[in-house]
Amino acid sequence: MIELEGLTKRYGEKVAVNNLTFTVHPGTVTGFLGPNGAGKSTTMRMMLGLDNPTAGDVRIDGKHYAQLKDPLKYIGALLDAKAMHGGRSAFNHLLCLAQSNGIPRARVHEVLDTVGLTAVARKKAKGFSLGMGQRLGIAGALLGDPEILMFDEPVNGLDPEGIHWIRNLMKSLAAQGRTVFVSSHLMSEMALTAEHLVVIGQGRLLADTSMSDFIQQNSRSYVRLRSPQRERLLDVLHQAGITAVEAGNGTLEVDGTGPEQLGELAAQHQLVLHELSPQQASLEEAFMQLTAESVEYHAHADHQGPGAAAPGPTSPPGGTPPDPGAGWGSGWQQPGKGN
Numbered sequence: 001m002i003e004l005e006g007l008t009k010r011y012g013e014k015v016a017v018n019n020l021t022f023t024v025h026p027g028t029v030t031g032f033l034g035p036n037g038a039g040k041s042t043t044m045r046m047m048l049g050l051d052n053p054t055a056g057d058v059r060i061d062g063k064h065y066a067q068l069k070d071p072l073k074y075i076g077a078l079l080d081a082k083a084m085h086g087g088r089s090a091f092n093h094l095l096c097l098a099q100s101n102g103i104p105r106a107r108v109h110e111v112l113d114t115v116g117l118t119a120v121a122r123k124k125a126k127g128f129s130l131g132m133g134q135r136l137g138i139a140g141a142l143l144g145d146p147e148i149l150m151f152d153e154p155v156n157g158l159d160p161e162g163i164h165w166i167r168n169l170m171k172s173l174a175a176q177g178r179t180v181f182v183s184s185h186l187m188s189e190m191a192l193t194a195e196h197l198v199v200i201g202q203g204r205l206l207a208d209t210s211m212s213d214f215i216q217q218n219s220r221s222y223v224r225l226r227s228p229q230r231e232r233l234l235d236v237l238h239q240a241g242i243t244a245v246e247a248g249n250g251t252l253e254v255d256g257t258g259p260e261q262l263g264e265l266a267a268q269h270q271l272v273l274h275e276l277s278p279q280q281a282s283l284e285e286a287f288m289q290l291t292a293e294s295v296e297y298h299a300h301a302d303h304q305g306p307g308a309a310a311p312g313p314t315s316p317p318g319g320t321p322p323d324p325g326a327g328w329g330s331g332w333q334q335p336g337k338g339n
């Protein structure tokens with residue numbers, strides 16, 4: 001397992017990681033989430049001894065990384081897929097890693113095969129696409145057959161087949177009893193892969209919980225109703241003391257009453273329902289709800305256009321979430337996403 005206790009990292013005035021205490025357990029995929037600049041990479045670097053904590057401690061199976069003999073046999077990591085000698089072939093890159101960690105040469109062939117790079121094993125890594133580089137980085141993480149694996153944005157640059165493959169790989173590694181710790185900004189992917197979540201914002205721990213509890217605790221669940229006898233349905237609900245909110249397109253939303261009770265009520269009054277569906281927010285919505293206060297880098301949709309300042313390089317990719325100060329909270333939903 002990986003244990004963090006009071007882990008803190010300062011860069012001058014900036015507190016990148018602030019007193020983090022949590023444990024990453026074996027046998028499950030733990031997702032590591034946080035907005036841009038939250039401190040995820042810094043935390044992972046400290047786990048691997050690449051950065052020294054200002055305060056606190058991180059232990060890998062009870063030891064500091066530097067105390068591990070042949071560390072690749074304990075923990076394999078993909079942090080930055082580009083951090084390799086581009087002039088070396090994929091095979092030689094992995095062979096160097098293997099030789100410095102007492103790993104047999106045959107294992108290099110095995111991991112190249114696992115990640116699907118056997119055909120390009122003799123090609124120089126600098127000619128690799130982003131996705132091929134990711135695969136090579138993952139091969140390096142698997143090389144020592146370690147019990148602990150850590151991946152920073154592993155699906156970055158992978159094609160759909162590659163994303164599917166890495167998802168199944170992580171799940172099967174966890175099913176073998178290994179500790180799998182993975183960061184990603186792709187919430188839909190994380191929702192399919194991780195069972196447990198650690199969420200940080202501005203260096204601080206915001207949540208350490210199961211995926212299902214996280215979504216339940218940080219989002220609204222409700223039942224959506226649609227009926228051709230809408231007015232009568234509203235009356236019946238009102239008489240039963242149930243509040244329904246009109247949600248457009250003739251639909252009603254009810255909080256705090258289950259679909260069973262609503263369905264039975266409608267049946268008692270012989271009301272026709274065209275829809276009776278429990279709604280649960282997505283991981284993305286729950287994540288944005290929890291971290292809204294901790295988002296440091298905002299893009300502003302209404303300031304874009306000719307002559308407008310471009311969003312900074314650390315702006316959230318692929319979207320322009322509303323400013324929390326402008327009502328980005330529990331009521332906010334993704335445009336065009338029926339909820």
Ligand SMILES: Nc1ncnc2c1ncn2[C@@H]1O[C@H](COP(=O)(O)OP(=O)(O)OP(=O)(O)O)[C@@H](O)[C@H]1O
Binds near residue numbers: 011016037041042043
């Ligand atoms: N070497 C450094 N010197 C100064 N500040 C740093 C350094 N490394 C990281 N930081 C700062 O620490 C904070 C946390 O950065 P970090 O890269 O760990 O965040 P992150 O959660 O991985 O972000 P992202 O999701 O954008 O990759 C940021 O404000 C960053 O600017």
